[in-house]
Amino acid sequence: MLSEFFQSILQLLFPPGPYCYFCGSSLKSWEVYWCSRCKKEISINKGLQCRKCARFITGGEMCSFCQKDNYPFTVARSAGLYDGKLKEALQEFKFRGKRSLAKPLGRLLALEAIKDERFLEADLIIPVPMHRVKLAQRGYNQSELLAKEVAVKLGIPFEKDVLVKIRHTADMVGLGREERSKNLQGAFFVQDHNIVLQKSILLIDDIFTTGFTALSCSETLLKAGAKKVLVLTAASNFDIYS
Numbered sequence: 741m742l743s744e745f746f747q748s749i750l751q752l753l754f755p756p757g758p759y760c761y762f763c764g765s766s767l768k769s770w771e772v773y774w775c776s777r778c779k780k781e782i783s784i785n786k787g788l789q790c791r792k793c794a795r796f797i798t799g800g801e802m803c804s805f806c807q808k809d810n811y812p813f814t815v816a817r818s819a820g821l822y823d824g825k826l827k828e829a830l831q832e833f834k835f836r837g838k839r840s841l842a843k844p845l846g847r848l849l850a851l852e853a854i855k856d857e858r859f860l861e862a863d864l865i866i867p868v869p870m871h872r873v874k875l876a877q878r879g880y881n882q883s884e885l886l887a888k889e890v891a892v893k894l895g896i897p898f899e900k901d902v903l904v905k906i907r908h909t910a911d912m913v914g915l916g917r918e919e920r921s922k923n924l925q926g927a928f929f930v931q932d933h934n935i936v937l938q939k940s941i942l943l944i945d946d947i948f949t950t951g952f953t954a955l956s957c958s959e960t961l962l963k964a965g966a967k968k969v970l971v972l973t974a975a976s977n978f979d980i981y982s
């Protein structure tokens with residue numbers, strides 16, 4: 741009884757601190773959002789990445805896609821490999837309603853952005869949009885939550901309804917390259933060209949996998965008059981085309 745009493749006194753005096761968003765362990769005073777162990781696990785995933793699209797590669801400077809084709813965006817960066825703790829966190833965030841992960845994940849994106857001046861010079865941050873049917877099902881657009889966090893941290897204006905997804909597209913898993921490209925044709929639409937005209941746009945998404953979403957969004961924004969498009973995601977995959 742006594743020890744319980746003392747425990748509650750102790751808890752009052754020293755309230756349990758903030759916890760790691762990824763593993764739940766309590767944070768040390770110098771740790772922000774995640775513990776050093778989780779942070780290390782994300783950063784050791786950092787290997788060689790394609791200079792253009794940030795897809796993970798085993799050698800050389802570019803992935804097999806970028807060696808042959810040219811994505812319309814200027815450059816894409818991602819904070820880590822879509823694996824381990826980062827993959828778990830992104831799945832919780834996207835599919836299991838854990839919206840609070842927007843903060844630590846958004847910080848991860850912002851830390852990646854500050855490594856490249858071009859990202860800091862962006863005029864506008866916009867999320868990859870979700871079709872309204874899907875948005876109604878999920879209740880939130882995970883890319884929008886991330887984009888908002890990045891915008892606050894970098895001090896760049898944020899616009900959410902500039903780019904809209906007007907066509908519900910099929911799941912791209914199992915589709916070939918041509919089919920993927922066709923699948924997204926005309927899927928996105930710029931509502932107000934004036935907002936993107938001559939602007940450098942920072943496009944935010946959660947994951948860069950096939951690259952076709954980023955490709956299609958960038959193409960749409962450039963056609964609407966954007967000066968350039970930079971892409972930033974929390975995670976990217978290994979070179980899937982090699």
Ligand SMILES: [Zn+2]
Nearest residue numbers: 760763775778
């Ligand atoms: Zn942790």
Ligand SMILES: [Zn+2]
Nearest residue numbers: 790793803806
């Ligand atoms: Zn590439």
